[in-house]
Every structure is written in structure tokens, then in C-alpha cells.
Amino acid sequence: MEMTRISHRRYLVPFDVRRSLHRFVDILILGGGLAGLRAALACDPQLQVLVVTKDQLAESNSSYAQGGVASVIDPEDQIEWHVRDTLIAGADLCDPQAVEMVVKQGPECIRELMEWGTQFDLQNEQLALGREGGHSHNRIVHALGDATGQEIMRAVIQRVRRQPHIDIIEQAFTLDLLTDGQRCWGASVMHRDQMQLVWAKQTILATGGAGQLYRETTNPAVATADGHAMAIRAGVAVRDMEFMQFHPTVLYIAGGSRSLITEAVRGEGAYLIDRDGQRFMPEYDARAELAPRDVVSQAIVQQMEKTQHPCVYLDLSHLNSDHIRARFPGILQACARFGIDITRDRIPVRPGAHYMIGGVTVDCDGRTSLPGLWGGGEVTSSGLHGANRLASNSLLEGLVYGQRAGQGASAAAVALGNWQWPIALSGDAVEPPPTNTHLDFADIRNSLKSLMWRAVGVRRNRAGLAEALETVRQWQHNLLRQRLTSAAAWELQNLLDVGAVMIEAALRREESRGVHFREDFPQPVPEWRRHLTFQANQWQFSH
Numbered sequence: 001m002e003m004t005r006i007s008h009r010r011y012l013v014p015f016d017v018r019r020s021l022h023r024f025v026d027i028l029i030l031g032g033g034l035a036g037l038r039a040a041l042a043c044d045p046q047l048q049v050l051v052v053t054k055d056q057l058a059e060s061n062s063s064y065a066q067g068g069v070a071s072v073i074d075p076e077d078q079i080e081w082h083v084r085d086t087l088i089a090g091a092d093l094c095d096p097q098a099v100e101m102v103v104k105q106g107p108e109c110i111r112e113l114m115e116w117g118t119q120f121d122l123q124n125e126q127l128a129l130g131r132e133g134g135h136s137h138n139r140i141v142h143a144l145g146d147a148t149g150q151e152i153m154r155a156v157i158q159r160v161r162r163q164p165h166i167d168i169i170e171q172a173f174t175l176d177l178l179t180d181g182q183r184c185w186g187a188s189v190m191h192r193d194q195m196q197l198v199w200a201k202q203t204i205l206a207t208g209g210a211g212q213l214y215r216e217t218t219n220p221a222v223a224t225a226d227g228h229a230m231a232i233r234a235g236v237a238v239r240d241m242e243f244m245q246f247h248p249t250v251l252y253i254a255g256g257s258r259s260l261i262t263e264a265v266r267g268e269g270a271y272l273i274d275r276d277g278q279r280f281m282p283e284y285d286a287r288a289e290l291a292p293r294d295v296v297s298q299a300i301v302q303q304m305e306k307t308q309h310p311c312v313y314l315d316l317s318h319l320n321s322d323h324i325r326a327r328f329p330g331i332l333q334a335c336a337r338f339g340i341d342i343t344r345d346r347i348p349v350r351p352g353a354h355y356m357i358g359g360v361t362v363d364c365d366g367r368t369s370l371p372g373l374w375g376g377g378e379v380t381s382s383g384l385h386g387a388n389r390l391a392s393n394s395l396l397e398g399l400v401y402g403q404r405a406g407q408g409a410s411a412a413a414v415a416l417g418n419w420q421w422p423i424a425l426s427g428d429a430v431e432p433p434p435t436n437t438h439l440d441f442a443d444i445r446n447s448l449k450s451l452m453w454r455a456v457g458v459r460r461n462r463a464g465l466a467e468a469l470e471t472v473r474q475w476q477h478n479l480l481r482q483r484l485t486s487a488a489a490w491e492l493q494n495l496l497d498v499g500a501v502m503i504e505a506a507l508r509r510e511e512s513r514g515v516h517f518r519e520d521f522p523q524p525v526p527e528w529r530r531h532l533t534f535q536a537n538q539w540q541f542s543h
Contacts (some may be wrong), residue, residue: 009342009480010233012490013189013195021196025050025167026413027406028186029199030227031176034059034149034395035377035402036206037156039366042406047413049166050198052189054207055222056170057157058150061208061378062398064220065149066262066330068142069113069399070082070135070392071106073127077137079103086393089134089292090386091514092529093227095239098383101364102393102400109331109399118155132263132391134292140392146262146330147271149395173487175225177203177234177373183187184234184372190487201416202409203374205231205360206402210244212491213499215446215453218247218260225265226251229494231360232501237369237535239381239542240358241498245515246386246458247354248272248296251334252311253346258352259334261314263391266290268327271317272300273346294515296389297351301458304350313346327377351458355394357385357515358505361533366405369535374409376401379530387514441488444475448495452502460506461519466528469503472496508539 025048029036033051043049053060072082082103097127110127114120120143121128130140143151160166177184178199186200207227211219231238246302249266251259266272266289271279284299285291291299300312301317316324321343327333328342335342361383366374366382377398384397455468484490509532510520511525533540 004120009400010176011188012484012493013188013190015195015197017197020219021194023050023196023198025198026115026198026201027204027409028052028198028202029204029206030187031060031206031208031377031379032057032168032170033206033208033377033398034062034153034156035398036204037153038399038402039206039374039376039406039409040160040385041156041163042403043165043410043422044414045163045165047410049167049435050200051166051168051169052172052174052187052198053170054173054226057168058153059220059222060153061211061219061223062395063149063153064218064260065395066146066260067264067392068130068131068140068148069106069110069152069395070139070390071110071128071141071396072103073110073141074138075246077139081136082106082139085136086384086390087386089388089390091294091388091524092386093513093531094386095383097513098364102384102397106396109396113155113399113497116155116159118152121145122149130264131267131290131295133266133287134390135291135427137528139242140264140267142264143470144329145326146264146328148408149238164382173490174207174230174489176230177236182371184370189232201372201413201419203373204366204405204409205373205379206377206405207379209356209378210495210498211353211356213449213452213495213502214244214354214448214457216350217249218250218258218352218354224491224494225356225498226491226494228356228359229497231368231379232497232534234370235536236373237361237533238359238501239361239532239533240387241386241502241512242501242509242532243268243357243385243518244353244456245293245355245357247457248293248300248351249349251313252350253338253348256338260354261347261349262328263293265314265328265331268324269319270298270314271318273313273315274303275307275312279315280312292388293334293391294517297458297511297515298517300349300351310451311350311463314376315346316342317344319343355389357381357387357389358502362401362405365408366401367408372412373469374405376405387516439478439482441486441492444479445488445492445495446494448472448475448499452499456499456503456506459517459519462507463535465503465507469500469507472500472503476500501534505534508532
């Protein structure tokens with residue numbers, strides 16, 4: 001399948017090292033979510049570490065995680081069972097070595113978080129364990145009912161701020177990775193309207209997800225695929241970009257924010273019903289509401305089509321109301337703003353973009369294809385999730401890979417010893433000449449989000465994907481003629497760059513697997529049990 005391609009900008013903003021501000025650190029960490037901060041804490045205290053984040057530290061996908069952390073805590077549970085559940089959910093595309101490594105480190109991660117002050121929910125003086133879709137046992141550790149990410153990030157941020165060797169720059173836009181064709185040397189960062197070239201012995205990419213590519217999303221505004229895009233422009237290998245996970249149950253109120261309704265609600269026994277009050281999930285899967293997310297999302301979309309209704313509903317009216325109020329205080333409050341009492345009223349829900357499974361390819365130590373660059377968390381493809389992420393494995397992945405990337409980068413920085421930065425490096429992107437054409441970046445972004453939702457959403461087909469790719473390429477072409485001087489423009493360029501790769505990957509995978517459902521290829525194909533990697537404008541297959 002040959003597809004024409006247009007050139008990407010190498011650097012969003014051109015620069016000259018002779019006229020730039022410079023900063024030198026041992027370890028540069030891009031992203032202030034759980035993976036990035038865990039990486040910082042894993043670095044040698046003798047090294048100077050700098051964490052750069054686009055917003056405030058508390059504003060990341062990690063902070064919005066409701067469900068919890070999956071870990072084998074119950075004596076009646078087993079590591080092998082958690083591994084098996086992850087492999088099943090991943091639709092034969094997980095890396096078994098990565099899965100086993102992450103799952104085995106789960107209990108230690110929980111103990112560490114508790115030592116750092118995380119207050120997990122207890123039951124009879126023991127950790128309270130919930131259950132979510134795809135899990136065969138209760139193993140979800142949660143906090144504040146449905147605000148696990150917020151509580152974990154509170155404790156981790158507090159610990160990071162106490163470390164004298166870790167500096168933090170908040171509200172700074174990382175533009176690009178600095179490379180010389182051989183390795184990564186740091187990144188260009190825009191902070192307080194001034195560009196800085198931050199030179200680092202080792203760089204860790206932990207910039208989070210890409211959910212803002214979609215109209216319906218649970219992701220915060222910062223999730224604009226910046227890390228994916230800067231990696232693509234730098235020629236770093238990314239893979240499995242067709243796999244965006246859609247959360248089945250996102251609060252659907254016309255004109256209202258799309259709040260996540262955690263899977264733990266169904267774990268507590270909530271039913272999914274259609275407009276007529278019929279419970280429909282048993283018709284689609286024997287696991288009913290506790291089927292993996294891809295199964296539930298596809299079933300909801302199909303039921304919406306059957307009933308010609310824009311959503312389905314969660315019903316908790318048969319559950320103990322006092323328990324529900326105590327277990328889900330955040331959801332109780334979010335729904336109450338729209339006059340919905342979750343203990344008796346139906347909650348309107350539909351799928352929304354939730355977690356980017358594809359990303360920068362990393363090995364079990366967090367090492368990318370580019371020397372000097374490491375990665376962890378949602379921006380990466382570690383092999384843990386395969387073609388469909390098992391619920392509550394993402395915070396665990398951020399902890400494990402954040403630690404390993406921090407340790408690996410730290411050891412590499414120490415081994416490098418004294419170093420000299422490549423003074424000859426320059427931002428060789430040619431600034432386009434002024435043009436009289438004015439582009440409305442906000443309008444293009446809204447159009448892109450709607451296009452991605454229609455063509456690259458829960459259901460896909462060749463005609464829709466091909467048309468979407470052509471449209472996005474035209475928008476890319478138009479943007480290449482513009483000077484990008486604002487965060488809105490930089491984010492739009494990143495979204496277009498990543499969206500184009502996602503669409504083409506979805507076109508190339510001519511089967512249905514995990515979260516990737518092709519209406520024209522509705523079954524998994526054994527020959528497609530392989531990864532699809534994109535690097536430097538080339539596609540490759542790997543097992």
C-alpha cells in the first residue's frame with residue numbers, strides 16, 4: 001500500500017545556537033505526570049535533574065485517573081492471573097516479557113506509594129480492592145473513592161518538591177527534541193515567551209497522551225500529542241499508532257464537559273441499559289458489563305445504532321445508595337451539577353477517547369530507538385497493553401517504566417562523564433515567507449477533532465480513513481506555509497502530524513484487533529499479529 005507523503009517541519013520554531021539562551025542539566029525530563037515524576041525520583045541524587053511540564057504538575061492525565069492501580073495484593077490472587085488477564089485483553093499483541101515484568105513489580109509499587117504518603121482506601125484495616133472489566137479478581141487499589149490519580153500525584157509531587165537535585169519548570173511548552181542525526185541532546189523549550197535550548201546528557205520523554213485529537217474525550221486540554229509529534233519529527237520509532245482506546249462510559253450531556261464515569265462503577269454492579277431500559281451487554285458478551293473496554297465500547301455503539309439514540313445509560317438504582325455515595329463521591333458531584341442523582345437516575349453515557357496505546361517504542365528499560373532518549377508512560381509503546389489496555393494497568397505502567405527509565409538514563413549520564421554539547425547543531429527548519437493567507441487554527445483544530453471522531457473512532461472503514469487522511473494532509477500542507485508563533489499553532493501542528501500517522505496506521509491494519517475495529521475487516525487475521533512501526537517516513541512490520 002503506497003501512500004504519498006508531505007514533508008514535516010523538523011523544528012516547529014527555527015533557532016540559531018549562537019543567539020539562543022542555553023541551560024545545561026544532566027537529566028531532562030519532559031512531562032510532569034506520574035511517569036515523569038517517578039523517573040525523576042529514580043535518578044541519582046548527584047545528578048542535576050530538570051522536569052519541564054506544559055501546565056502545572058497537577059494537570060496531567062495521571063491526576064484524572066479515577067479507577068486505580070491494578071496490583072496483586074489479595075492472598076487469593078496470583079501474579080500469573082494478572083498476567084493472563086492482561087494478555088487476553090491485549091488481543092495477542094502484548095509483549096509477555098513486559099507484561100510479566102510490570103505485573104511482578106505491582107505490589108512493590110503500591111508499598112512504595114504508601115511509604116510516600118498515598119492514602120489508599122481501606123476496608124477492615126486492609127487495602128480495599130475493587131474490580132474492573134477484564135480482571136478475573138478484585139485487584140484494583142483506589143483512593144478517595146474515585147480520585148486515585150489525584151491522591152497518588154499529591155503524594156508524588158510532594159516528594160519530588162523535597163528533592164534538592166530536582167528542578168521544575170511549569171507552564172513551559174516543549175517544542176522539539178534536539179538531535180544531530182546520531183543522538184538526542186535535550187530539547188528546545190518556550191518559557192515566558194523566550195526559547196531556551198536545554199542541553200542534557202540524557203532526556204526522558206513522558207509527555208502523556210493524545211486524547212485531544214478527538215471531539216469526545218476524557219483527556220484534559222494538555223493532552224495534545226506533543227511528545228508523539230516531536231518524536232516523529234526527530235525520526236524516533238513509534239508503533240501501534242492505530243490503537244487508541246475508547247472508554248465506554250463518558251458522561252454525555254449536550255453542551256457539558258465529558259466527564260469520565262470510571263469502570264469501577266460497573267465493577268460495583270452497575271448495569272448498562274438502552275433508551276428502553278433494556279440491559280443489553282449480556283447479548284454481546286458472557287462477561288456482560290465486565291467485558292474488556294473494546295468489547296463494551298463496540299457494543300454501546302451498536303446498541304445506539306439499533307435504538308437510534310445518541311447514548312446509553314448506566315443504572316445503579318439497584319445498588320446500595322449509601323455505598324455508592326461513599327465509593328464514588330467525584331462522580332456523584334459531577335452528575336449532580338446536571339441534576340442527576342446517580343443512586344436513582346439513569347446516567348447518560350457513550351464512548352470517548354481515553355488512552356493512547358500506541359507511541360514511542362521502548363524496551364523494558366525505557367530505551368527508545370534514539371540514543372540519549374528514554375521514555376515512559378502514555379507517550380510510549382512498551383508492549384504492556386498490546387491492542388487493548390486492561391483497566392487500571394496504566395498507572396502501574398507509569399510507575400514501573402518511569403522508574404526504569406530514570407535508572408537507565410541516570411546510569412548513562414554518569415557513564416558519559418564530562419561532555420560537550422554539539423555547538424554546530426542548529427534549527428535548520430526554513431521559516432516560510434510571510435503569506436497573506438490567514439488560517440483559523442481553532443477552526444482547523446475543531447474540524448480535526450470531529451473528523452477523527454467520525455473516521456478514526458470506535459468503528460472505522462477504508463473509505464472514511466482514506467478521505468480523512470487526504471483532508472489532514474491538506475491541512476498539513478496549508479500549515480507548512482505558516483509561521484508558527486503561538487502555543488495554539490504548535491499544538492495544531494502536533495495534532496495534525498500525529499493524526500496523519502494514526503490514520504495511515506489504521507488504513508494499513510486490514511483486520512480488527514483490540515480497540516481497532518474495521519467494519520470492512522471485522523475479524524482478527526493471524527498474519528496481522530504483529531506491530532506496525534513508523535520511523536522517518538517509513539513503515540515496518542515486526543513481531
